[in-house]
Each structure stands twice: as structure tokens, then as C-alpha cells.
Amino acid sequence: MPTIDDIARIAQVSPATVSKVVNNRPYVSAETRARVERVIAETGFVPSQRARGLSRKRSSILGLIIPYTSDQLFLDPHLLELMRGIEAVANEHDYNLLLSTAREAVDAASACVRMLRSDMIDGAIIVETNDVQPFAAALAAESSPWVVVGYAQQSATPAVHADDYGGALQATRHLLRLGHRRIGVISSVWRPFAIEERERGIRDALSEAGVALDQDLMALGDFSIESGGHAGRALLEGGSPPTAIFALNDRMALGLIRAAADHGLRVPDDLSVVGFDDISLATLLTPALTTVSQPGFALGTAAASALFQLLDGAPLAPPAALPTDLIVRGSTGQPRDL
Numbered sequence: 439m440p441t442i443d444d445i446a447r448i449a450q451v452s453p454a455t456v457s458k459v460v461n462n463r464p465y466v467s468a469e470t471r472a473r474v475e476r477v478i479a480e481t482g483f484v485p486s487q488r489a490r491g492l493s494r495k496r497s498s499i500l501g502l503i504i505p506y507t508s509d510q511l512f513l514d515p516h517l518l519e520l521m522r523g524i525e526a527v528a529n530e531h532d533y534n535l536l537l538s539t540a541r542e543a544v545d546a547a548s549a550c551v552r553m554l555r556s557d558m559i560d561g562a563i564i565v566e567t568n569d570v571q572p573f574a575a576a577l578a579a580e581s582s583p584w585v586v587v588g589y590a591q592q593s594a595t596p597a598v599h600a601d602d603y604g605g606a607l608q609a610t611r612h613l614l615r616l617g618h619r620r621i622g623v624i625s626s627v628w629r630p631f632a633i634e635e636r637e638r639g640i641r642d643a644l645s646e647a648g649v650a651l652d653q654d655l656m657a658l659g660d661f662s663i664e665s666g667g668h669a670g671r672a673l674l675e676g677g678s679p680p681t682a683i684f685a686l687n688d689r690m691a692l693g694l695i696r697a698a699a700d701h702g703l704r705v706p707d708d709l710s711v712v713g714f715d716d717i718s719l720a721t722l723l724t725p726a727l728t729t730v731s732q733p734g735f736a737l738g739t740a741a742a743s744a745l746f747q748l749l750d751g752a753p754l755a756p757p758a759a760l761p762t763d764l765i766v767r768g769s770t771g772q773p774r775d776l
Contacts, residue, residue, distance in 0.1 A: 440481045449477045498533050500745065501562035508539045514661065514689070515717040516734045517565070520587060523738020524563060531746055561745045563587060566597070566630055583748035585741045589631035590757055596748065597757040598740045602632045605730035605762030606639030606684075609712045612728070612764055613682045614647045616772050618710060622655040622680035624669045624690050636686050636714065655680050659690045666693025674701050681773035682710035688717045688729055695723065695769070706771035716765055725768025732762045
């Protein structure tokens with residue numbers, strides 16, 4: 439690979455001039471800049487990220503802390519969309535991502551601790567779970583900026599999240615308008631504040647209609663398809679099963695639909711199903727899944743953009759909520775007894 443000295447020799451300029459061109463600095467004539475850029479293009483020269491970082495006192499690396507295990511992460515389409523949005527903005531700024539996940543599902547905060555001990559990053563994006571909240575004080579003591587994807591527990595914490603409450607409120611109202619009153623919920627053993635907000639939206643929508651959330655119609659999964667199947671079977675095998683079930687992510691909804699088929703139930707004739715996320719598989723089912731669409735890619739771009747604003751010295755912005763939308767498809771209908 440050519441070096442900066444090679445470029446300087448071919449372009450007949452000093453290495454310092456090449457550095458100014460590479461870093462888009464002033465005090466280089468248009469003619470000299472064009473000559474250096476032509477030589478760079480012809481030779482395929484790639485500037486050393488390390489050298490550029492040293493000159494700017496930055497590493498050009500962002501930390502991405504996702505306190506789930508790698509299996510949980512790479513099987514979750516919503517988290518992958520979030521990462522895609524972060525990566526898009528990082529690329530625009532010529533930054534790389536350093537990913538940190540949890541070693542074990544029971545030790546989610548380990549990802550946060552390991553990244554905080556590193557001096558390799560300029561800033562960090564942290565996917566919020568309750569497991570990370572005990573480390574809020576340690577995060578606040580860090581000199582590098584950081585942004586939370588999720589719900590910050592302190593007003594001084596920069597954060598972006600989806601309108602989980604509003605999305606769940608819409609979805610539950612939709613089921614109530616169809617005539618459902620025995621509405622089951624598949625929630626999660628993992629308790630990020632997004633889940634708390636979705637449950638709050640469900641309770642408020644039911645309360646508006648004079649319906650109490652029946653604890654016997656609640657089951658827990660772990661966001662996976664398999665857990666949705668197990669939770670769905672538990673609800674469907676009860677003494678008085680629900681006519682509709684709201685799974686708090688799409689993958690659990692997929693498992694639920696499989697469990698319903700195993701019980702000889704047709705969706706939506708015998709059971710209405712709603713999910714949350716609007717992953718690509720939601721449209722491939724027959725019938726397609728009614729779900730709450732949350733903007734995974736947009737959440738990623740918003741978080742990364744906020745972090746770069748902080749790196750550039752911009753003032754701290756208040757937490758931002760991105761809208762969610764109910765996407766009504768074929769998996770919901772009126773209960774059979776109407």
C-alpha cells in the first residue's frame with residue numbers, strides 16, 4: 439500500500455500538504471489539491487485511521503454497547519435494523535464501530551462495564567435495559583459522550599426511543615374495537631423500560647373500555663420465536679382462553695401463531711394476533727401479521743446523529759421519542775361469538 443510519503447513524492451508536494459488534503463484543511467491551492475487527489479485516486483491510497491485519530495486526538499471509533507448475548511442480538515431483526523442505522527451515520531463520518539455484547543444472558547451489564555474501561559472509543563451508544571441502570575453513575579462520570587437507545591432514567595441523559603406506550607395503546611384499542619374483551623398478553627422476562635411502557639399502554643386502553651387486565655391471560659417469553667410458542671400454548675390451554683393475544687414483539691407472535699395452528703386454531707377466525715416491531719417476516723405470514731411498526735433504522739440514525747452532535751460540542755438535547763404506527767393486516771378480526 440502506498441504511504442503518505444509516496445503520495446507526496448509523486449505529487450511533488452510535502453507530506454504535510456498531503457495531510458492537509460486528506461483531512462480537508464485549508465491553505466492548499468485548488469490546483470495542488472486537485473493534483474494530490476488525483477494521485478490518491480490513481481494509487482488507491484487509504485489514509486491511516488490511527489494516524490488521523492492521533493492528529494485529531496480522536497480514535498474515529500464509536501462504542502456500541504448492546505447488553506444482550508450475541509445469540510440474542512443476531513437473531514433479532516429489530517436490533518439489526520438499529521445497528522444498520524447507526525452504521526450508516528458512522529460511515530458518513532468515516533467512523534468505525536466497536537461492538538460489545540454480554541458474555542452471558544444473566545450478566546448483561548458486563549458489556550457496559552467492559553466498554554467503559556476501554557480508552558479506544560470517542561463516544562458510545564448504549565441499548566438500554568434495566569440491567570444497565572445500576573451503572574448510570576459510572577456512565578455519568580465518563581468524559582466521553584454517550585447516547586442511550588431507550589429510556590434514560592435521568593433528564594440529563596441523551597436518549598432516543600420509540601413511542602412504545604402509544605403503539606401498544608393503539609394496538610389494544612384496535613382489538614377492543616373489533617369486540618375482543620378476553621385479550622391475552624405475551625410479555626417478556628427481560629424488562630427494558632420499553633416493555634414497561636407497552637404494558638402501560640395495554641392497561642390504559644383496557645381501562646378506557648372498562649376492562650381489567652386479567653393476570654391469568656398474561657404469559658412471559660424472552661423475545662424469541664420458541665418462547666412465544668411456549669407462552670402461547672400456556673394461554674391457549676387455560677380454562678377460558680383469550681380470543682386475541684398481543685405479543686410484545688413480532689418473533690414471539692410468530693411462535694404464538696405456530697402454537698395456535700398446533701391447537702387446530704385458525705388466525706384470525708379463532709384467534710386474533712398482534713405483534714410489535716414490524717419485522718420483514720410479518721408480511722410473509724398467511725395471513726400477514728397485524729403489528730406495531732417501530733422505526734429501528736431511524737432510531738439508529740437518530741442516536742448516532744445525536745452522538746456526533748455531542749462530539750462536535752453541541753448542547754445536550756432532551757430525550758426524543760420517535761413515532762410508532764399500528765399496521766393492520768390479516769391476523770386480526772372480530773371474535774367468533776360476535
